[in-house]
């Protein structure tokens with residue numbers, strides 16, 4: 125441990141989950157995330173941990189619901205169209221305030237789409253694919269090292285806030301290998317002894333329920349959940365800024381797209397053009413306030429995504445009205461290449477710069 | 481003159497001052513009481529986690545004085561799998577059972593139910609077969625008998641429109657992971673006594689680690705059948721047991737898997 129290794133994103137997530145103390149995994153095959161389940165099917169039985177090849181994603185996420193009610197650290201992983209199948213249970217998990225980590229290694233949609241990487245599930249993850257007033261914490265890694273770090277963080281946040289956490293990455297990151305270090309779990313353990321289901325021994329029986337016929341109780345419950353979301357927004361919002369201080373225009377991007385965007389930033393800086401990058405690391409809670417602050421000094425924003433403009437909605441919501449927002453997107457692909465980005469950005473900024 | 485004394489005791493596994501909110505004459509109440517009595521007799525209350533599912537059974541946690549979790553409609557066996565396996569991974573063995581309707585177990589949740597049985601999950605599933613979707617007002621379900629009139633089969637279930645009912649206990653018995661599969665009824669004292677014995681056996685098989693144990697309880701739904709409680713019991717005795725015979729379909733101690 126603690127040495128630099130060449131790691132594939134999916135394997136990095138699986139290994140970090142084990143290092144974080146994950147004791148239960150439930151899964152069903154789908155490309156491009158299958159290596160997570162394959163790797164754990166080998167490692168977990170060796171350690172006498174719970175591993176079930178579920179009959180479907182519906183089965184898998186409901187097993188996760190049950191397992192997390194015991195206080196265990198639980199992970200399920202899947203991709204796009206199959207994550208859609210999990211939305212009913214995810215809404216229950218949020219309502220029951222249970223800690224489940226769900227990894228979505230996104231492929232192209234809608235529907236079956238294809239196994240090409242995509243960022244098409246931003247809306248589903250962030251706004252919510254299930255019914256009712258609930259929020260899911262969404263973490264978006266952009267490197268294999270961040271796959272490691274954010275897997276640890278996902279388990280920590282899910283336990284601390286008793287809330288589902290989605291680790292949202294595209295198939296490119298799941299499949300690619302780069303150097304990373306898996307260190308020991310940096311987070312403290314959370315005490316869950318006051319709510320877990322382990323038999324009503326020397327204490328009153330506990331119930332974890334979603335149905336609530338008493339209207340007032342249900343209303344109170346939703347207000348309570350909302351307080352938790354406010355705390356999340358105040359304390360856990362996270363982002364990266366690159367050369368935003370003096371930027372004439374700022375690129376906004378998440379996940380792998382932010383890596384190309386960073387290279388594009390460097391390209392413009394070398395030409396003396398002041399380009400910056402703003403990358404949300406938590407998609408919920410989204411860094412609205414910081415982005416709004418930046419719009420006081422920078423008046424041009426270009427949002428770049430591997431979809432047709434989903435985070436764009438949140439970028440727009442952050443930004444004051446006298447700011448220009450443009451969008452560059454490609455629904456799916458092996459990548460939205462730097463040259464493709466530069467071509468599109470040149471077009472957007474050409475009126476302001478003579479030297480393009 | 482001697483006055484006879486009526487002694488009525490409430491099982492420890494039923495919450496104090498519980499009033500069942502099932503319709504009058506509904507067999508759910510009898511079934512739940514039997515479950516509670518068996519939990520008491522086997523000293524299981526303190527080590528149990530029960531899974532409630534959508535349907536008239538969902539308020540289980542208001543009645544049973546054991547740890548309970550509610551599952552989405554149909555997914556009780558998957559939730560039970562998670563509870564059981566997570567405790568096992570943590571080095572502790574808990575007693576885990578589901579209490580579900582027939583629509584829940586055998587229609588929307590058939591995949592989860594059947595695969596839990598095939599995996600031989602060491603849990604017990606109790607399925608209340610009242611031949612309709614009770615909670616939503618008595619629509620045709622997977623178990624509605626041929627000819628049965630419901631709100632969505634107004635002229636009676638027929639094979640052209642609706643196909644055939646599922647014989648759940650028989651199907652579950654076919655799975656190698658199953659230790660015990662039986663159907664019982666509650667329409668008279670003899671059957672109630674038999675039902676309790678059967679529930680006890682299914683629970684004991686889980687305690688012995690023998691795999692998935694299953695009881696289908698043929699139950700009345702007087703409200704949706706639009707019958708009095710006693711007419712409803714007569715219907716079970718005289719009609720429904722023809723489609724759904726009261727029987728043990730698998731007992732691994734008597735006929736082990738080959």
Ligand SMILES: Cc1ncc(C[n+]2csc(CCOP(=O)(O)OP(=O)(O)O)c2C)c(N)n1
Pocket residue numbers: 534535536537553580581582583584585608610612613614615616621
């Ligand atoms: C996914 C989903 N579909 C439909 C419902 C509505 N619903 C609630 S209970 C129920 C019927 C339950 O019938 P059954 O399982 O036979 O149990 P019973 O009420 O007869 O005891 C239905 C359809 C739901 N809650 N969730």
Ligand code: SF4
Pocket residue numbers: 501502503505506507508536610614615700701702703704
């Ligand atoms: S609707 Fe039927 S099953 Fe439900 S409580 Fe009433 S009688 Fe019982």
